Amino acid sequence: MDYGFVRVAAAVPELKVANCDFNAGEIIKAVRTADSQGAQFVVFPELSVTSYTCGDLFLQTTLQKGALSSLEVIISETSSLECVIILGMPLTLDSRLYNCAVIIKNGSILGVVPKCYIPNYSEFYEARWFSSGMDRPPETIDMLGKTVPFGIDILFEAVNMDGLCFGMEICEDLWVPIPPSSNQALNGATLLFNLSASNDIVGKHEYREELIKLQSAKCSAAYVYVSSGPNESTTDLVFGGHSLICEYGSVLAQSERFSFDKKMIMSDIDIQRLVNERFKNSAFKHKTNNTVFRKIPFYVKEQKDDKLLRLIDPHPFVPSDPNARNKRCEEIFNIQTSGLGKRLRHTGLNKCVIGISGGLDSTLALLVIVKTYDKLGLDRKNIHAVTMPGFGTSSNTLGNSLELMRLMNVTSHRIDIKEACLKHFEDIGHDPLNYDVTYENVQARERTQILMDMANKIGGLVIGTGDLSELALGWATYNGDHMSMYAVNSGVPKTLVKYLVQWCADYLFDNDTRNVLLSVLDTPISPELLPTDKEGCIQQKTEDIVGPYELHDFYLYHMVRYGAEPDKVYKLAERAFEGKYDKATIKKWLETFLKRFFSQQFKRSCLPDGPKVGSISLSPRGDWRMPSDADVGIWLKRLSEL
Incomplete structure (x- = not known):
């Protein structure tokens, strides 16, 4: 699998302080292991050839020559391997000693990057031995008989993979106000490596993790960090071997600390995702003038492993951790209530109208309205909730809507629409026996007419109930349930709606209300526009018609959020839903999604106002501007070529 993925490894091998021969042997073993597992990059800790804790031994010619000799062995022994090797060692130049990262590929040194910021405080004393790479050393050096690029102005750019460019920094470089990696990212580096020797004290690893996550997010990049392990000298310090692989603020892999065994973490980085993120970020539209970078070309080895070493979440909108999910639901609910509260205060209106079907979306919208009124100190009786049974309304949904309105203590209305239709x-x-789109849409528009006219009558706002997933699919009747005066659910995907209702049931309401909400959660998703069966149960189930919402939300997330191409979306879905949906099913509903997403843009082009709550919005005034007559042809072609 390629699709813009590259495999990186961070290795903390066994180590002996100042024993370059031993350390070189362990580095070679780790490189071979990483290469055999498909790694295209493998990075080692700061000064990994010598060890970080050599102290005044760094000034010994024996150690300096030993490091060079061991480097030569490493290059020779790994020359047949295609992965990029990044290791740390001291290097003398013009009577100065530099703490360097050496980048090796196929038996050649691609370049050498010295450390910029030399710490000399608290437990660190590096200025005693090392000079800063900012001291303007020469751009090239002679190393092992060859001329090699040298400096802090070097980036490495893949010639056979779009968007893959990597930069280097060393330990302290990350901890300063403007790390070198910030400039590297602004000049094209999507992959950032840090060779580190960060000792462990109480609480430091949490701060370090947050720092790395934040830098990867700020730079719209992947950040691979590897630090020295407990085999370093413990004369005064202890090193835990903390390693992290982060991508755009998320941890993909993290090592166990304080293990004397050699450790390696590995993950696959989505370079295409990062490039797409930068397309939308105006900070990356202009290169920084601080540094003019030299770009060193290289070939990244082909990835032949078809299995990704990273989690592909089948429900990207829904945190898998219950605590994180509850926090997400609380945050979204607060955004919804605050948005509606502002609209009510701005208009000076204290009345609103909402249609209640007994389904998930209208239930969530009603709960949002109720809590908004409570927050503003308004009388709930000014909420006019209307249930409008039609030809497909089941006894269960009608009962739930009536009971919910009663428990919410709102002004309730029951208006049967069958005769009017x-x-x-x-x-x-x-012909009323012709159950076509006209049959369905007449009911939807009749309901909207009632709501709009009632809002005019009482002087209130019609609150919309449609969600983000329905907008993506166009699963709404144009100028029917598609229209309102403020749409509180328009930023919430369907897979998250049920968790919001569940969260409300668990944290905001009493047991009687909770029981009704649980019944709503158990109800199949349906517009209830076609007649029920003989037992009065729902026959028309949305997911039987347009496909599972969990698939559509997955497609929406990867296509709109990260611009993934159809064949990549398909492959990711295949991995995420392995064992649940077969390949034919995934492809079938992806084709449906693409066709509907393109053909239904005209509905999104005239959406009512509503709050953005997450990273994806389809508002034509905000995140999504798409022509209504765009052709889906090349997207379907990519899918058909699978």
């Missing part, structure tokens, strides 16, 4: 069928000459 039959009269409309007669007026337009439509």
Whole structure:
């Protein structure tokens, strides 16, 4: 698998202080292991050839020559391997000693990057031995008989993979106000490596993790960090071997600390995702003028492993951890209530109207309205909730809607729409036994007309109930349930709606209300526009018609959020839903998603206002501007070529 993924490894091998021969042997073993597992990059800790804790031994010519000799062995022994090797060692130049990262590929040194910021405080004393790479050393050096690029102005750019460019920094470089990696990212580096020797004290590893996550997010990059392990000298310090692989603020892999065994973590980085993120970020539209970088070309080895070494979350909108999910639901609910609260205060209106079907979306919208009124100190009786049974309304959903309105202590209305719809069928000459789109949309528009007219009558706002997933699929009747005066659910995907309702049941309401909400959660998703069966149960189930919402939300997330191409979305879905959906099912509903997403843009082009709550919004005034007559042809072609 390629699809813009590259495999990186961070290795903390066994080590003996100042024993370059031993350390070189362990580095070679780790490189071979990483290469055999498909790693395209393997990075080692700071000064990994000598060890970090050599102290004044760094000034000994014996150690300096030993490091060079061991480097030569490493290069020779790994020359047949195709992965990029990044290791740390001291290097003398013009009577100065530099703490360097050496980048090796196929038996050649691609370049050498010295450390910029030399710590000389608290437990660190590096200025005693090392000079800063900012001291303007020469751009090239003679190393093992060859001319090699040298400096802090070097980036390495893959010639056979779009968007893959990597940069280097060493330990303290990350901890300063403006790390070198920030400039590297602004100049094209999507992959950042840090060779580190960060000792462990109480609480430091949490701060270090947050620092690395934040830098990867700020730089819209992947950040691979590897630090010295407990085999370093413990004369005064202890090193835990903390290693992290982060991508755009998320941890993909993290090592166990304080293990004397050699450790290696590995993960696959999505370079395409990072490049797409930068397309949308205006900070990356202009290169920084601080540094003019030299780009060193290299070939990244082909990845032949078809299995990804990273989790592909089948429900990207829904945190898997219950605590994180509860926090997410609370945050979204607060955004929704604050958005509606502002709209009510701005208009000076204290009344609103909402249609209640007994389904998930209208239930969530009602709960949002109720809590908004409580927050503003408004009388809930000014909430006019209307249930409008039609030809497909089941006894269960009708009962739930009536009970929910009663428990919420709102002003409730029951208006049967069947007679009005039959009269409309007669007026337009439509056979009421023809259950086509006209049959369905007449009901949806009749309901919207009632809500709008009632809002005019009482002087209030119609609150919309449609969610983000329905907007993506166009699963709404144009100028029917598609329209409102403020749409509180328009930023919430369907897979998250049920968790929001569950969260409300668990944390905001009493047991009677909770029981009704649990019944709503157990109800199949349906517009209830086609007649029920003989037992009065729902026959028309949305997911039987347009496909599972969990698949559509997955497609929406990867295509809109990260611009993934159809074949990549398919492969990711295949991995995420392995064992649940077969390949044909995934492809079938992806084709449906693409066709509907393109053909239904005209509905999104005239959406009512509503709050953005997450990273994806389809508002034509905000995140998504798409022509209504765009052609889906090349997207379907990519899918058909699988």
